[in-house]
Amino acid sequence: MRRTALLLLVPALAVNLLVFLWPMLNLAALSFRDALPGGGIGTVLSLGTWRDLLADGYYWSLLLNSVVVSLIITLAALFCGYPIALFVHRAPARWRNLLMVACIAPLLVSAVVRTYGWLVILGDRGLLPSLLRALGWVRPPRLVFNEIGVVVALTEILMPYMILSLLAGFGRLNPVLEEAAASLGARPFTVFRRIVLPLSVPGILLGCLLAFVLAVSSFITPSLLGGGRVPLLATEIYDQAIVSLNWPVAAALSVIVLAVFGVALTLYGRLSRAEA
Amino acid sequence: MTPTRRRLLAAPLALPLAAPFIRRAVAARSITFAAYSGIFQENYEPAVVEAFRRAHPDIEVTYYPIANSAQALGLVRAQKAAPQIDVVMMDVSVAKTGTDEGLFEPLPKGSLPVLDELTPKAFIEGVAGPAVLFDNYVLLYSPPQVKPAPTSWKALWDPAYDGKIAVQAAPDIVGIALTLIANKVFGGGDYHQSVAAGIDAIAQMAPRVLTWDPKPDAYTFLIDGTAALGVGWNARGQTYARQSQGKLGVAIPDEGSLFQINTINLVKGSRETDAAKAFISYALGTAAQKAFTERMFYGPVNTKAEISPEALARTAATPERLSRMLDVDWIAISKMRDAITDQWRRKILRAR
Numbered sequence: 001m002r003r004t005a006l007l008l009l010v011p012a013l014a015v016n017l018l019v020f021l022w023p024m025l026n027l028a029a030l031s032f033r034d035a036l037p038g039g040g041i042g043t044v045l046s047l048g049t050w051r052d053l054l055a056d057g058y059y060w061s062l063l064l065n066s067v068v069v070s071l072i073i074t075l076a077a078l079f080c081g082y083p084i085a086l087f088v089h090r091a092p093a094r095w096r097n098l099l100m101v102a103c104i105a106p107l108l109v110s111a112v113v114r115t116y117g118w119l120v121i122l123g124d125r126g127l128l129p130s131l132l133r134a135l136g137w138v139r140p141p142r143l144v145f146n147e148i149g150v151v152v153a154l155t156e157i158l159m160p161y162m163i164l165s166l167l168a169g170f171g172r173l174n175p176v177l178e179e180a181a182a183s184l185g186a187r188p189f190t191v192f193r194r195i196v197l198p199l200s201v202p203g204i205l206l207g208c209l210l211a212f213v214l215a216v217s218s219f220i221t222p223s224l225l226g227g228g229r230v231p232l233l234a235t236e237i238y239d240q241a242i243v244s245l246n247w248p249v250a251a252a253l254s255v256i257v258l259a260v261f262g263v264a265l266t267l268y269g270r271l272s273r274a275e276a
Numbered sequence: 277m278t279p280t281r282r283r284l285l286a287a288p289l290a291l292p293l294a295a296p297f298i299r300r301a302v303a304a305r306s307i308t309f310a311a312y313s314g315i316f317q318e319n320y321e322p323a324v325v326e327a328f329r330r331a332h333p334d335i336e337v338t339y340y341p342i343a344n345s346a347q348a349l350g351l352v353r354a355q356k357a358a359p360q361i362d363v364v365m366m367d368v369s370v371a372k373t374g375t376d377e378g379l380f381e382p383l384p385k386g387s388l389p390v391l392d393e394l395t396p397k398a399f400i401e402g403v404a405g406p407a408v409l410f411d412n413y414v415l416l417y418s419p420p421q422v423k424p425a426p427t428s429w430k431a432l433w434d435p436a437y438d439g440k441i442a443v444q445a446a447p448d449i450v451g452i453a454l455t456l457i458a459n460k461v462f463g464g465g466d467y468h469q470s471v472a473a474g475i476d477a478i479a480q481m482a483p484r485v486l487t488w489d490p491k492p493d494a495y496t497f498l499i500d501g502t503a504a505l506g507v508g509w510n511a512r513g514q515t516y517a518r519q520s521q522g523k524l525g526v527a528i529p530d531e532g533s534l535f536q537i538n539t540i541n542l543v544k545g546s547r548e549t550d551a552a553k554a555f556i557s558y559a560l561g562t563a564a565q566k567a568f569t570e571r572m573f574y575g576p577v578n579t580k581a582e583i584s585p586e587a588l589a590r591t592a593a594t595p596e597r598l599s600r601m602l603d604v605d606w607i608a609i610s611k612m613r614d615a616i617t618d619q620w621r622r623k624i625l626r627a628r
Contacts, residue, residue, distance in 0.1 A: 038369060040373050123502065125502070145488075227488055227489055242344065242347065245373065
């Protein structure tokens with residue numbers, strides 16, 4: 001029986017080995033080649049690419065910028081998504097499914113289309129700057145082609161994932177506990193702080209992990225709304241691989257992104273265990 | 277085989293399904309040609325590839341669209357053991373990398389009769405294939421917003437266009453070319469020695485730039501009125517300008533410009549070398565060079581191609597413009613590219 005169960009795993013394992021692990025190992029191996037001028041790739045194994053990368057402050061600032069921007073987006077998605085998720089969770093059963101569909105519906109539209117939507121809203125001649133000008137602000141701040149545009153658009157794009165994760169983690173929330181706290185004299189904010197929030201930690205952790213990982217790896221939105229002024233790991237990998245033809249550096253940066261994911265997953269595991 | 281009612285019905289139904297293969301059987305030889313996608317393909321396919329198909333019905337050509345030269349190099353690299361692409365068009369500096377990696381068959385002068393008709397500038401040392409099309413760097417402007425039409429690159433430094441400039445930053449070739457132009461315009465001297473003057477000038481302009489990464493491209497930003505000034509390439513600029521109904525203008529400023537070179541290369545290991553060479557010869561021949569220059573305003577490499585004066589006036593290939601062109605060694609630039617990009621990151625893209 002046990003042997004049969006192991007045999008059933010073989011197809012999935014084989015597919016993963018072939019289409020995930022093997023290319024990943026190849027990618028890692030590529031980072032141990034030297035980049036030759038004009039886009040060539042050295043033939044011998046070398047630590048040169050990694051040495052140059054780690055010695056260059058620009059790549060450290062890129063890593064820091066990617067992590068900070070992704071954390072800001074994750075927190076923004078959490079703050080915007082949490083009240084919506086709680087509202088959906090507490091909605092009467094007959095409305096809940098409809099509200100959930102409404103929350104997930106943006107995922108049916110491509111991220112490219114939604115990003116262009118934000119360009120229409122936040123662009124210099126867009127809805128929001130026009131409104132600000134109409135209200136008397138002569139030179140409103142630029143809202144696109146900088147960090148603001150990227151954070152706003154990615155927060156909106158990642159919110160459905162955050163809401164779904166929060167809803168999945170709200171399983172332990174029990175209205176009886178809230179009523180008990182209230183009957184013992186706790187004010188609504190205290191009920192939220194002492195009862196609701198601690199019980200929703202699993203959902204918060206899951207949503208934050210998902211939003212952070214997706215934010216670090218997102219390329220289209222920073223590329224369309226960053227205006228070349230928001231250097232992130234994903235956009236740099238594209239530039240190095242496609243424009244500069246520096247495949248070894250692109251491969252090394254991809255390995256760094258994987259390492260960031262690894263750190264995020266480890267943190268998630270530890271926090272989840274501590275919370276449990 | 278007895279003719280039954282079912283078989284009689286099946287025959288006409290099977291015929292359309294088999295048609296593509298029947299056509300392939302007629303075209304005894306088949307080659308794949310990789311070149312730029314989008315507006316380039318829309319124009320090159322009817323002007324050159326279709327004409328070649330008509331002239332050589334025994335050779336089937338499949339146009340494989342690529343986003344840029346780097347993608348083409350990646351494909352040819354990946355297919356090194358069993359090439360699926362026979363002929364590839366790409367930028368000269370990327371072609372040099374491919375040549376160094378042994379991906380292309382050298383086509384030196386004398387290897388094809390048509391090569392004798394090409395300008396000497398079509399043969400670049402260290403690159404396997406000859407140049408097939410020249411393009412030149414231009415200042416793009418929005419005629420409704422920029423009056424009169426700009427005549428100097430210095431229009432990009434005019435404070436009147438604050439937040440209205442769209443430029444693709446380095447490492448893209450558009451940003452690298454702007455560095456060289458700015459270096460020339462602001463008295464930087466020989467770019468082989470230093471491009472510091474160009475970098476400093478662009479850093480001054482940087483806070484007024486709307487975006488360093490216009491998507492899909494700078495032409496679109498100008499046509500939809502988001503930007504008033506930009507930089508780009510003549511052929512695409514002229515083609516979009518013609519379609520834009522006065523929303524996009526193309527200027528070759530008085531200080532001059534620079535050429536970009538597209539090469540055509542025969543992939544090593546192609547199973548249809550003769551057919552591929554026939555296609556390359558056709559693309560370099562007078563008929564194709566004339567047809568495509570008059571359609572999309574790339575500079576021709578074939579000196580015997582008789583281009584109409586109207587089309588020639590829209591390229592940089594006129595004697596007075598040629599005299600003002602900055603002679604750029606793109607092979608040398610490809611070695612400086614990382615250093616220039618580094619300067620962009622530190623001094624230009626951070627300026628707010």
